[in-house]
Amino acid sequence: MTTPQLAAGGREIKVSAHSRDRLIRAHRLPNIWCPGCGIGIVLEAYTRVLEKSNIPPERQVAISGIGCTGRFAGYLDLDSYHTTHGRAIAFATGMSVANPDLEIFVIAGDGDISTIGGNHLIHAARRNVDINVIMVNNFNYGMTGGQHGATTPTGAKTYTSPYGNVESPFNIPYLVAAAGASFVARWTTIHANQLFKAIRRMTEVEGFTFLEVISPCPPTFGELNGFPEALDTMKYFREKSVVDDGADLRTLPITMHPEDPLVVGNFVDKRRESYQELLRQMQLRASGVGHQ
Numbered sequence: 001m002t003t004p005q006l007a008a009g010g011r012e013i014k015v016s017a018h019s020r021d022r023l024i025r026a027h028r029l030p031n032i033w034c035p036g037c038g039i040g041i042v043l044e045a046y047t048r049v050l051e052k053s054n055i056p057p058e059r060q061v062a063i064s065g066i067g068c069t070g071r072f073a074g075y076l077d078l079d080s081y082h083t084t085h086g087r088a089i090a091f092a093t094g095m096s097v098a099n100p101d102l103e104i105f106v107i108a109g110d111g112d113i114s115t116i117g118g119n120h121l122i123h124a125a126r127r128n129v130d131i132n133v134i135m136v137n138n139f140n141y142g143m144t145g146g147q148h149g150a151t152t153p154t155g156a157k158t159y160t161s162p163y164g165n166v167e168s169p170f171n172i173p174y175l176v177a178a179a180g181a182s183f184v185a186r187w188t189t190i191h192a193n194q195l196f197k198a199i200r201r202m203t204e205v206e207g208f209t210f211l212e213v214i215s216p217c218p219p220t221f222g223e224l225n226g227f228p229e230a231l232d233t234m235k236y237f238r239e240k241s242v243v244d245d246g247a248d249l250r251t252l253p254i255t256m257h258p259e260d261p262l263v264v265g266n267f268v269d270k271r272r273e274s275y276q277e278l279l280r281q282m283q284l285r286a287s288g289v290g291h292q
């Protein structure tokens with residue numbers, strides 16, 4: 001289908017096809033995301049990986065929970081599931097155990113993955129379930145108007161912490177690595193190429209892989225914390241990001257203090273038997289085929 005669009009200056013351009021048309025449900029567009037929201041950059045990186053990968057379409061699965069990031073799955077023209085709030089990892093675990101051949105990605109917000117769904121996160125990492133999780137961290141519950149959650153930096157203002165958040169946020173890479181994940185990375189939405197490479201690596205590593213993407217949310221978090229426009233947040237990412245793959249994970253909490261860096265990188269990339277592999281070995285033992 002040819003879609004008329006307006007270029008700068010009002011000139012009409014006609015777009016008849018895009019290489020990722022197969023991966024996007026065009027009839028669901030325009031999307032619900034605010035101007036400057038970072039979730040679209042994650043969608044771009046994820047679909048670019050799928051487009052360039054050799055994973056057959058029938059093996060590709062995307063699962064989201066609830067929230068702005070939770071809408072991710074609905075825009076993808078592949079087997080995708082919009083599940084209940086905080087339960088996307090549990091849903092993905094069941095699906096992956098039932099069919100280990102699937103290449104499953106969970107893409108959801110920090111509220112969904114680390115706050116209401118935090119228990120599922122640590123246990124999937126502990127078991128090394130062979131799924132890939134992309135957590136879009138905008139430091140708040142975006143869709144429901146900006147409540148604080150488990151990643152909101154101490155002191156940050158939200159609509160439920162107007163005098164500054166008194167809680168300590170999770171240091172998510174440290175938490176997930178300590179629980180046992182095979183791959184752990186953190187990038188921001190300004191690191192387009194590194195996002196692509198990290199997501200591609202997640203398709204290669206067996207076991208539980210995890211990517212935290214720090215992302216702007218201008219209307220509900222940025223507005224209250226000195227980043228009213230998405231560009232302000234992107235400038236913060238550019239000025240404060242320090243790439244350090246070998247960083248001591250204990251030093252990675254995000255403070256957003258002007259003097260503190262925002263450490264990013266591919267922190268963990270290791271070989272460890274996945275839950276599915278251990279189940280397969282156990283089934284062999286139970287059937288008398290494998291070692292006793």
Ligand SMILES: Cc1ncc(C[n+]2csc(CCOP(=O)(O)OP(=O)(O)O)c2C)c(N)n1
Pocket residue numbers: 066067068069070085108109110111112113136138140141142143144
């Ligand atoms: C069990 C349950 N509790 C609360 C809600 C309300 N709710 C819908 S979206 C949302 C916040 C999602 O925040 P986050 O996961 O950080 O995603 P974002 O919108 O920031 O992308 C909440 C609390 C719900 N849908 N279900």
Ligand code: SF4
Pocket residue numbers: 032033034036037038039068069138142143216217218219220
């Ligand atoms: S509220 Fe925040 S997370 Fe939700 S669409 Fe808008 S910018 Fe994105």
